[in-house]
Amino acid sequence: GVSPDDRVGILTKPSLEMSAAVLGVLKAGAAFVPIDPEYPDQRIQYILEDSGAKLLFTQEELSVPESYTGEVILLNGERSILSLPLDENDRANPQTETNADHLAYMIYTSGTTGQPKGVMVEHHALVNLCFWHHDAFGMTAEDRSAKYAGFGFDASIWEMFPTWTIGAELHVIDEAIRLDIIRLNEYFEQNGVTITFLPTQLAEQFMELENTSLRVLLTGGDKLKRAVKQPYTLVNNYGPTENTVVATSTEIDPEEGSLSIGRAIANTRAYILGDGDQVQPEGVAGELCVAGRGLARGYLNREDETAKRFVADPFVPGERMYRTGDLVRWTAEHGIEYIGRIDQQVKVRGYRIELSEIEVRLAQLSAVQDAAVAAVKDKAGNTALCAYV
Incomplete structure (x- = not known):
């Protein structure tokens, strides 16, 4: 009963059921809205109301806000939709009317008004992220990756889709070891995890440990402050939710001393602009603006905020760019150096x-x-x- 651009809520713990729900919603032609069960009840209630989700997938041990009026579908237990028998009408890949410009997912990020904002991301943007990831890190079906980030964090999208679309293994990290880097490292070693993402602060601690399974460690989400030489490649990534997780990326050589955020990824443009949208010369700080295939459609139900942040691209007529509010500078040797938020000056x-x-x-x-x-x-x-x- 869903159609293109309809939103379907998914309120689950990291699990096989979570993966089934995400893929099921997309196969049905709708867009999924990931909701972390760790969120406060008030935030979960707001996301369900604001997104207009007519369906909600959840697990029977989780509570659903009483105010939710849509249909609730259980993914586990005796009444689970996943336990229903298949019939002759079921297809592995049903045909839908969905195209590249329809929504793939909508994820909520902090808002300046105190209420989270729903960022609408289309299929072409998600596909661009996957193809760049496969190419940039030489990913194959032999790789093993970890699902570490919280379900409501956009890095979670990055962990799932490039891994699935190349046919690699995705290991869902148990809550019991998520914040214990010793046990996390042991898990990576025992299960042969080869490429994974860890948030900046955790990655800085993880690099102090000896690891032989990884070939690539991806990090991002905050300003990288230190790096330790390891046999694996450390890659620092930057990107707002509004540009489908990653906008710029670079390999980090701890011996060089530079902890930059690199250069724009495939089909993405990065501008460093000053007053009057003038391009800043090398070494001069300015606001980072991003454009290209990864750009989100905008914010749901926030036309004013969308118009303020998603503006006309002054360098490519007919296209838009996103004002990140981040202060950066360009260096020819290392690319873009992140300084901080403009409002942190x-x-x-x-x-x-x-x-x-x-x-x-x-x-x-x-x-x-x-x-x-x-x-x-x-x-x-x-x-x-x-x-x-």
């Missing part, structure tokens, strides 16, 4: 300072595991900096 005694730049310097000290810098007011009411290590 502060002025101290007339000097314009990036808080994240100081955080990176502090983190480079051998005794410092992590650092955070905040702007505070001193007794005189002047802006001062306070560092936590």
Whole structure:
């Protein structure tokens, strides 16, 4: 009963049922809305209402908001849809009216208004991510990858689809070992995991361990502050949800000292712009704007916000670009260097300072595991900096 651009909610723990639901929704021609069961009830309720999901796939041990009026379909237990017998009308790949410009998924990200925003991603953008991934990392059906990220985080999309579409193995990481890097590393070794994603802070800790199974470690989601030389390749990635997970990428050589976010991936354009959308020269900071095949359609039910962030591309007539709000600079040797959020700039005694730049310097000290810098007011009411290590 679903059609192209319809949204279907999936509220599940990382599991085989989660995979069945995601693939089932896409085969039926609709778009899936991943919902992490760890979210507060209020957020789950808001996502279901805002997305207009007429169906919800879930597991019987999880609770569904009482206010939800759509149809609830169980993926496990005695009343599971997956336990129903097949009949002569069932097809492995049913024909639908869905095309490359219809929605593949919609994922919710933090909003400036305090309410999450539904980012609408179309099939062509997801396909572009998969083909780039296969090509960039030489992925084959012999690879083994891990499903680590939370289901409601867009890195989860990146973990699943390139792996499935090349025919490789996807290992769903058990909740019991997700935050224990020793056991996580042991799991990778025992199961021969060859390529996987880990969020930045976890990847920085993981690199301190010895691992022989990996050939590629992917990271991203925050500013990379340190890297350790390992036999496997470390790849730093950057991308807003609005550009289908990854927009720029680069291999990191810890001995070079640069922790850049690299260059634009396939079929993607990256601009560093200053006032009046003027391209900034090498070494001069500006706002990073991205365009190309990975760009999302926009935000659901947020026309004003969409118009503000998804603007006309001044360099390619008829196309759009996304204003990331991130401050970066270009270097010919290493590509794009990430500085921080534009709104993280502060002025101290007339000097314009990036808080994240100081955080990176502090983190480079051998005794410092992590650092955070905040702007505070001193007794005189002047802006001062306070560092936590």
